[in-house]
Amino acid sequence: MLRNALFKACKHRHHVPLRLLRPCAQSASPPPVPLGRSYGVVHKPSFNQTQRKETVRPVVPSGQDTIYALSSAPGRAGIAVVRISGLACREIHEALCKDSAKPPKARYAAVRTLYDPSSTDVNSEVLDSQAIVIDFPQPQTATGEDMLELHIHGGNATVRAVLQGISNVQSSHNIRYAEAGEFTRRGFENGKFNLAQVEALSDQLSAETEQQRRAAVRGSSAFLGKEYEGWRTSLLYARGEMEALIDFSEDQHFDESPTQLLQSITEQVRAMVRSIAGHEAASHRGELLRRGIRISLLGPPNAGKSSLLNQLVGREASIVSQEAGTTRDVVEVSLDLRGYLCTFADTAGLRSQCHPLASDLESEKSIISAVEQEGIRRAKVKASESDLVIALASVEAAPGSKHGFTIEYDAETVALAAAAPSSIFVINKCDRISKERLESLLEDFLAQVEPTIDFEKIPRLAISCQDAQLQPTTHSCSGQDPGNIHRLSTTLVSIFQAMTDLPQDLQDLLGVTERSRQLLARASAALHAYLDDAAAEHDGMEADIVIAAEHLREAADALARITGRVDVGDVEEVLGVVFEKFCVGK
Known part of the structure; x- marks a missing residue:
């Protein structure tokens, strides 16, 4: 009986896997029926018309925009890290690495020269001569989407040039600078963490x-x-x-x-x-x-x-x-x-008008002013x-x-x-x-x-x-x-x-x-x-x-x-x- 396994998760700190609705008849999905009524007809689940598994959440695109941002602290540093997430990661890589457009092996660091994508002269528009590029294909990424990391030299001018170069990439997808917390939000929406x-x-x-x-x-x-x-x-x-x-x-x-x-x-x-x-x-x-x-x-x-x-x-x-x-x-x-x-x-010293230790003090000193009274209250x-x-x-x-x-x-x-x-x-x-x-x-x-x-x-x-x-x-x-x-x-x-x-x-x-x-x-x-x-x-x-x-x-x-x-x-x-x-x- 189902009741015998009831609350097993609470006791043993494990999930109780949910079984799915297995209908006997198929029909269009109606609006949800309020609980406590007779259902009469069995309907298929309205979510994606498929079985739902409790422990797996499908990767759902958070939007068509590809986002990028400086992930390391701003200011002069030895290395700066730029993160990119979205469908345009491949296009950004091809535009920045003109001499080696083939992406590096997934999750392996590769040294690349980064170029200005808006320039046709690759010899004069080098953004960073020795950058490390790491490709992270979905879904096993922090955001659940395709990701690209650029580890570049941390000078302010280099960082600005690379960020500007990313924004200049011509793509079929919109590329924009990320909003605060947007990488984490996409990871949450794609079930990477709760x-x-x-x-x-x-x-x-x-x-x-x-x-x-x-x-x-x-x-x-x-x-x-x-x-x-x-x-x-x-x-x-x-x-x-x-x-x-x-x-x-x-x-x-x-x-x-x-x-x-x-x-x-x-x-x-x-x-x-x-x-x-x-x-x-x-x-x-x-x-x-x-x-x-x-x-x-x-x-x-x-x-x-x-x-x-x-x-x-x-x-x-x-x-x-x-x-x-x-x-x-x-x-x-x-x-x-x-x-x-x-x-x-x-805080202000605590005392009263009739403090016993104030008996030898001059009378004017035993009087608490309005300002001091407020300090005592605070x-x-x-x-x-x-x-x-x-x-x-x-x-x-x-x-x-x-x-x-x-x-x-x-x-x-x-x-x-x-x-x-x-x-x-x-x-x-x-x-x-x-x-x-x-x-x-x-x-x-x-x-x-x-x-x-x-x-x-x-x-x-x-x-x-x-x-x-x-x-x-x-x-x-x-x-x-x-x-x-x-x-x-x-x-x-x-x-x-x-x-x-x-x-x-x-x-x-x-x-x-x-x-x-x-x-x-x-x-x-x-x-x-x-x-x-x-x-x-x-x-x-x-x-x-x-x-x-x-x-x-x-x-x-x-x-x-x-x-x-x-x-x-x-x-x-x-x-x-x-x-x-x-x-x-x-």
């Missing part, structure tokens, strides 16, 4: 850090596309059986009732929902690598937020002053920190949007206290750090006191804040931006780390790894993009709706199998949009499942 792989290719081209590159490489594999297509195929089979039961239960004998069919599908749907949830969760980790990890520096005025930012990025990115409230707006700086793209946000908003909060406190003089110093902190900063997805607590200016006195201060500090923050889960670290500034940080291999800045960077990288790492067997899920996550959420919602309908049977109510089948269609449609199969109408595919078990028109 939409998920196209997104991964875009990520790979724009990757700036090592972790972005790794995530893009994971997404470029065909694993995700096969996984989603396997799920879609499984849903298609389930829906096909349900449609058969809806339309032909009176004419044909079925071993199952609607209730039994729903029950046999429900368990596999639950497994698919769990798998989708795993993909949705992994998408956040991959998205952190792609867009970068957002980090906010929070703390009271003069805690050293700007100094710490400058130490982390290695330059004077933010103004440092002894005057409180120097930073009024959010200052953002991007940094590649050991392979991770990070965006650090230096700091709180930025903290709520961040993936990681660095909460700063500082060692400050406190005459009359037990140690003569205290750790000054802001209660609201502590609360924001506790509520953040990830956080780290940093105590600055530890150079002001001895290590022993600092330990005693830390004990008092922890006793004050531990009721509001769990330091077993949130790391803490003592640093000195002053020491780091006076003694430039050296590599840890030397055993020196002035100010503990290198140790802070190492701690941050450990947090980044915990935020983005996946088990080795799930590394491919880093390729799940935000667009894919949204479509997965849509598919999951439809499958949950199916499960709700199926659960009605256990509550003494009769499930509506027509509505249940519609939920499966919605889920399959969402999965199809991930891989870009929305151009393939599934009506014919559903009909193939319906008719494969019997001939309705006999």
